[in-house]
Structures are given as structure tokens and as C-alpha cells.
Amino acid sequence: MMKNTVKLLTAALLLSTSSAYAADCKAPKAAADMSVEDLSTLYECLRPSLLEGYQKKENELAMAYTDWKAASSAPQAPGMHSGQYLMTYVNDEGYDAYTQYATSDVAMPVGTQIAKEAFTIKANGSVKKGPLLFMEKVGMDAAPDTGGWKYSGLKPKGKKLKVDEKGFCHACHQAWPGQDYLGYPVQKVRISAN
Ligand code: HEC
Numbered sequence: 001m002m003k004n005t006v007k008l009l010t011a012a013l014l015l016s017t018s019s020a021y022a023a024d025c026k027a028p029k030a031a032a033d034m035s036v037e038d039l040s041t042l043y044e045c046l047r048p049s050l051l052e053g054y055q056k057k058e059n060e061l062a063m064a065y066t067d068w069k070a071a072s073s074a075p076q077a078p079g080m081h082s083g084q085y086l087m088t089y090v091n092d093e094g095y096d097a098y099t100q101y102a103t104s105d106v107a108m109p110v111g112t113q114i115a116k117e118a119f120t121i122k123a124n125g126s127v128k129k130g131p132l133l134f135m136e137k138v139g140m141d142a143a144p145d146t147g148g149w150k151y152s153g154l155k156p157k158g159k160k161l162k163v164d165e166k167g168f169c170h171a172c173h174q175a176w177p178g179q180d181y182l183g184y185p186v187q188k189v190r191i192s193a194n
Contacts, residue, residue: 027125036189040074043087046127050117054132056158061134065115069095072185084118084130088185094137098182099193106180112137129156146170147181
């Protein structure tokens with residue numbers, strides 16, 4: 001009984017501090033004026049609360065991806081994912097191949113898993129959490145309509161995102177056939193393995 005109360009209290013405390021923490025993470029200037037360093041600082045502040053949300057439902061990939069390596073040095077400036085800031089992580093299987101950022105004849109190994117965190121910066125500097133998106137290379141037999149990739153995602157509080165893999169995700173990603181359908185982070189934040 002006592003134990004449970006303590007547990008509940010701890011959980012409540014954790015929840016309240018972490019949401020306040022997210023609220024404390026404000027952009028110091030207009031989104032367009034944020035340097036890579038500004039974005040790194042903001043991201044450091046934001047990451048614990050992003051993670052807490054993504055891992056709320058203990059989704060397997062959400063639990064695993066914190067062990068993967070970053071492919072970008074800071075959340076990149078708004079890209080095609082509707083003006084969001086994005087941070088990319090790749091598992092060991094795919095890291096070396098991904099971080100070549102090659103533009104032709106790319107064939108990512110089956111077993112590659114990639115995660116992309118997202119958030120948006122609003123005009124008043126406040127930060128809104130975005131979805132965590134995944135691409136998993138499962139091979140052509142398993143995913144013949146989507147170039148051998150399985151697409152999925154989680155909402156900011158860890159619930160599964162309903163995705164139209166072929167009609168939405170891959171419909172856009174198929175713009176890069178030579179890159180094995182990868183979009184890559186923008187140049188200035190790419191981390192290269194070699
Ligand atoms: C309108 C185009 C578009 C759509 C739709 C789209 N993406 Fe992307 N995606 C991109 C671009 C561009 C990049 C790389 C640059 C960036 O992140 O802005 C990317 C990158 C990614 C990455 C990192 C791996 C990489 O390609 O470098 C993942 C994971 C990802 N997207 C998952 C998804 C999922 C899951 C969906 C569907 C829910 C989806 N994307 C829908 C354009 C799109």
C-alpha cells in the first residue's frame with residue numbers, strides 16, 4: 001500500500017516536472033534565425049521530454065532507438081516534413097551505409113532501422129512535439145510495394161500513428177530511387193561515419 005502510494009507520487013512528480021521542463025524549452029529567437037548551435041541547445045533541453053512521450057507505450061522501436069547513433073549533429077531546419085525540425089538516428093546495421101549519404105546505387109542492408117524525431121517551433125518561441133517516424137529495411141519480399149521498407153510512426157505521447165505506407169510515406173520517399181528511397185538530413189548537419 002505504502003509502496004504503491006510512493007510509486008504513484010513519484011510518477012506524478014516525474015510527469016509534472018517533465019512537462020514543465022518541456023515548457024521551459026523555448027526558442028531564444030525566431031525559428032528562421034536559429035543557428036545550428038541554438039538548435040542543439042534547444043534540443044538538449046527538449047530531448048528528455050520528447051523521449052518520455054515517445055516511450056510512454058513502451059513501443060519496441062521507441063525503446064530501442066535511444067541506443068542508435070545520430071546521423072545529424074542538430075535538429076535540421078524545416079524540411080519536407082511540414083516545417084518541422086528533425087533529428088535522425090540509425091541502428092548499427094545501417095549506420096555506416098546511411099552516413100555515406102550516397103546519391104546512387106544505394107542498397108541499405110536488411111535490418112537497417114532509422115528513427116526520425118520531430119518538433120516544431122511556433123512564432124512565440126514555444127515548442128510543439130511532433131511524431132517519431134521509423135523506416136525499417138525488411139526486404140523486397142516483405143515489402144514489395146514500398147521498395148523493401150516498412151514505414152511506421154508514433155504520436156508525441158507514444159500512440160501508434162496510422163500511416164498510409166504506400167500512398168503517403170513511400171509516395172514521397174520514392175522521389176529518391178538511387179538513394180534507396182532515403183531523403184537524408186540537410187547537408188550542414190550531416191554526421192559522417194568516415
Ligand atoms: C512530402 C514528402 C515526405 C513524406 C510524405 C514522408 N517523408 Fe519521410 N522524409 C522526407 C524527406 C525529405 C526526408 C529527409 C529530409 C528531411 O528529413 O527533411 C525524410 C526522411 C525520413 C526518415 C529518415 C530517413 C531518411 O529518409 O533519410 C524517416 C525515418 C522518414 N522520413 C519516415 C517517414 C514516414 C514513416 C512517413 C509516412 C508517415 C514519411 N516519412 C513521409 C519526405 C517525406
